[in-house]
Amino acid sequence: MHSLIRKVYKALRVVPLFAVGTITNVSTSNPVAALTFDDGPDPVFTPLLLDVLKKHRTKATFFMVGKAAERHPDIVKEVAVAGHAIGNHSWDHPSFPLITGRERRTQIEACEKAIAPYGQRLFRPPYGDQNLLSRLEASWLGYQVIMYSLTAVDWLDHDAEWMKNQVISRIQNGSIILFHDSLFQYRDNRYVDRGPMLNALDMLLTEVSGRFIFVTIPELISQGRPQRAYWIKTTDINILNDRSGPYGEPRRYSKAQ
Numbered sequence: 001m002h003s004l005i006r007k008v009y010k011a012l013r014v015v016p017l018f019a020v021g022t023i024t025n026v027s028t029s030n031p032v033a034a035l036t037f038d039d040g041p042d043p044v045f046t047p048l049l050l051d052v053l054k055k056h057r058t059k060a061t062f063f064m065v066g067k068a069a070e071r072h073p074d075i076v077k078e079v080a081v082a083g084h085a086i087g088n089h090s091w092d093h094p095s096f097p098l099i100t101g102r103e104r105r106t107q108i109e110a111c112e113k114a115i116a117p118y119g120q121r122l123f124r125p126p127y128g129d130q131n132l133l134s135r136l137e138a139s140w141l142g143y144q145v146i147m148y149s150l151t152a153v154d155w156l157d158h159d160a161e162w163m164k165n166q167v168i169s170r171i172q173n174g175s176i177i178l179f180h181d182s183l184f185q186y187r188d189n190r191y192v193d194r195g196p197m198l199n200a201l202d203m204l205l206t207e208v209s210g211r212f213i214f215v216t217i218p219e220l221i222s223q224g225r226p227q228r229a230y231w232i233k234t235t236d237i238n239i240l241n242d243r244s245g246p247y248g249e250p251r252r253y254s255k256a257q
């Protein structure tokens, strides 16, 4: 089995990154970067986030979960009307390597319907989990896969100052930065509050004002050369199974899958 994995890996190295790579950032000499917000829309926090972005005249990209978008179509529309980009983050946030190909396609298509007519063909896999097949399937469905080069680690209970520093110490031209305007699933209820993330973002935008311009993912890509990586990752099943969420009991994975 291990030699097979090695062979597949070797074969991968000669397949152009363009075909199987995943966009993590953009190479550009312009002082631009992209803020991305996953797991929404959230009835409480997404409108507050829109206020912060408006205050700083900033555009962002929202990777929405279909099930949440279906429940809050008014917020989906509000995000689009404000000039932000909307991408696909699956129907109900499963780890793609742990479900079947058929289910993966259903997940992407169901989310696509929920965010229509505003969604763009941008896909971010839940948990950042991906295998080669799920990566290829996204292409076959006409999607670009967008990961990130920088995160604020805002799914735990870090304070705003810490999160702001995470980003500010590492931001570069072309960075794609991951935040969450909602947590579709979480390990602890106290992580749900997006207040610290919103404060971190407000501080960040104040501090980098004039140094960086934040644009949507399509705009960022148009200003440089997308950088791609072999992004293959699956979150530990025990970690995934130890979660709760506001949309009922989350999926439980078994080792057999």
Ligand SMILES: [Zn+2]
Binding pocket: 038, 039, 089, 093, 126, 127, 184
């Ligand atoms: Zn997510």
